[in-house]
Amino acid sequence: MGGSVITYKERSMAANHDNIRRIAEEIASSRARRLIIIHGGGSFGHPLAKQYRIGEGYYSEAQLIGVSKIHGSMVTLNRMVVEALTAVGVPAMGISPSSFVVAENGRIGSADFGIVERLADKGIIPVLYGDIVLDGAKGFSVISGDQLAARLAIDLKAHKLLFGVDVDGVYTSNPKLAPEARLIERLPISRLRGIFEVGGALTTDVTGGMLGKVSEASMAAEAGVEVLIFNASKPENTYRALKGEGVRGTIIVR
Amino acid sequence: MGGSVITYKERSMAANHDNIRRIAEEIASSRARRLIIIHGGGSFGHPLAKQYRIGEGYYSEAQLIGVSKIHGSMVTLNRMVVEALTAVGVPAMGISPSSFVVAENGRIGSADFGIVERLADKGIIPVLYGDIVLDGAKGFSVISGDQLAARLAIDLKAHKLLFGVDVDGVYTSNPKLAPEARLIERLPISRLRGIFEVGGALTTDVTGGMLGKVSEASMAAEAGVEVLIFNASKPENTYRALKGEGVRGTIIVR
Numbered sequence: 150m151g152g153s154v155i156t157y158k159e160r161s162m163a164a165n166h167d168n169i170r171r172i173a174e175e176i177a178s179s180r181a182r183r184l185i186i187i188h189g190g191g192s193f194g195h196p197l198a199k200q201y202r203i204g205e206g207y208y209s210e211a212q213l214i215g216v217s218k219i220h221g222s223m224v225t226l227n228r229m230v231v232e233a234l235t236a237v238g239v240p241a242m243g244i245s246p247s248s249f250v251v252a253e254n255g256r257i258g259s260a261d262f263g264i265v266e267r268l269a270d271k272g273i274i275p276v277l278y279g280d281i282v283l284d285g286a287k288g289f290s291v292i293s294g295d296q297l298a299a300r301l302a303i304d305l306k307a308h309k310l311l312f313g314v315d316v317d318g319v320y321t322s323n324p325k326l327a328p329e330a331r332l333i334e335r336l337p338i339s340r341l342r343g344i345f346e347v348g349g350a351l352t353t354d355v356t357g358g359m360l361g362k363v364s365e366a367s368m369a370a371e372a373g374v375e376v377l378i379f380n381a382s383k384p385e386n387t388y389r390a391l392k393g394e395g396v397r398g399t400i401i402v403r
Numbered sequence: 404m405g406g407s408v409i410t411y412k413e414r415s416m417a418a419n420h421d422n423i424r425r426i427a428e429e430i431a432s433s434r435a436r437r438l439i440i441i442h443g444g445g446s447f448g449h450p451l452a453k454q455y456r457i458g459e460g461y462y463s464e465a466q467l468i469g470v471s472k473i474h475g476s477m478v479t480l481n482r483m484v485v486e487a488l489t490a491v492g493v494p495a496m497g498i499s500p501s502s503f504v505v506a507e508n509g510r511i512g513s514a515d516f517g518i519v520e521r522l523a524d525k526g527i528i529p530v531l532y533g534d535i536v537l538d539g540a541k542g543f544s545v546i547s548g549d550q551l552a553a554r555l556a557i558d559l560k561a562h563k564l565l566f567g568v569d570v571d572g573v574y575t576s577n578p579k580l581a582p583e584a585r586l587i588e589r590l591p592i593s594r595l596r597g598i599f600e601v602g603g604a605l606t607t608d609v610t611g612g613m614l615g616k617v618s619e620a621s622m623a624a625e626a627g628v629e630v631l632i633f634n635a636s637k638p639e640n641t642y643r644a645l646k647g648e649g650v651r652g653t654i655i656v657r
Binding site for chain 1: 462464467468470471472474476478479482485486488489492494495496497498499500501502503505515517518521522525527537587611
């Protein structure tokens with residue numbers, strides 16, 4: 150669940166309760182099992198991380214307060230997502246990445262996802278989120294929900310990895326700015342290297358974090374996970390994606 | 404921080420904000436370092452755990468919702484404690500036991516407290532809490548803050564383990580009911596076996612969970628940790644206990 154879907158990015162710490170509630174209902178209707186949810190931070194994460202300059206190595210007392218606030222803000226958003234799920238009868242449980250994940254230079258290092266898998270096996274949906282975690286090299290770093298989702302999909306050998314965002318998928322250029330932008334429905338990993346290296350629409354991260362998302366997603370696709378980027382702001386799409394029904398979007402293929 | 408200190412036990416999910424704020428200020432004034440806080444659930448934990456009959460092995464869909472609600476409720480209380488600390492300039496971070504601890508028959512089994520220790524080393528106070536966790540034998544079980552505190556103290560070789568409760572310590576009988584009750588200022592572990600076996604005040608858990616607390620505390624004392632049970636509802640006591648200044652209470656000695 151992209152941060153752009155469940156929060157209003159332009160306003161500080163403003164949750165999009167309508168989207169959160171609707172998506173929770175779609176998850177309930179789909180009766181999806183062995184599902185793991187990972188959500189981004191949107192306006193609950195990025196502005197604070199920027200303000201406190203996290204990831205620069207040295208931590209003043211003020212920055213340590215920043216670490217505290219960023220994590221707290223993410224937990225607040227996580228509670229909203231989990232409560233929306235339990236409100237529609239879906240057993241869910243917030244899981245804090247910072248309580249068990251350590252990063253190395255901004256990338257997830259050691260992490261045992263055994264508890265996440267066991268909860269899913271028992272019928273409880275674990276709900277993780279982009280979080281600020283200990284970093285062996287940089288003190289602390291922010292681990293995006295996208296990185297976490299791809300890593301979980303790879304480690305737990307997921308069948309599918311679904312990225313719900315606020316656009317229909319990956320475009321040839323920014324669809325919010327260029328009217329000629331065209332949705333790429335099938336994106337083979339081989340094409341990605343070209344896109345990343347040559348430049349063009351994807352090299353500047355103008356589409357709401359799409360570059361990072363595609364980069365993480367491609368690692369999961371490489372590992373054999375079926376990856377779909379779709380628009381979760383549009384009603385029914387999350388339901389359809391979970392049911393495996395056709396939904397407009399970008400499939401990333403090996 | 405006992406659940407009886409930071410919540411009103413007789414009311415459902417009612418935090419004692421005055422005590423939370425005051426204790427946060429005392430912690431700030433003490434400038435305690437390499438401190439780890441563990442709090443109980445009080446009215447945020449016990450009633451729900453009882454209502455959903457957690458720990459009986461089989462889990463219906465309704466009980467899984469219960470697991471979700473108990474954990475959520477504890478996170479809500481945890482956020483209040485953490486926010487009270489950051490509000491007075493103390494960097495703190497909520498750590499979810501259920502995200503990394505697995506129990507076996509109600510006792511903490513595998514648990515790696517490395518992240519907790521590293522946060523404390525960096526100057527951030529980890530704030531843990533009694534939580535509902537996966538249990539290899541019973542599906543889920545509630546791990547009390549007391550059990551967690553003693554285990555952390557033993558594993559991390561703590562110098563001191565301080566239990567802040569709403570009475571002055573361990574009494575010869577329930578001080579809230581019996582006027583002749585006398586505070587036991589020094590309680591050697593050797594005396595505990597007698598108390599637990601022979602009966603008397605401590606064998607029925609009338610003093611607000613004191614029996615379980617003393618039992619957990621004695622394990623830490625056995626391992627060489629200095630253990631003090633004191634009244635955190637009284638102003639200045641938490642500050643004095645953290646500074647190592649004299650404070651009325653029960654010292655449990657090996």
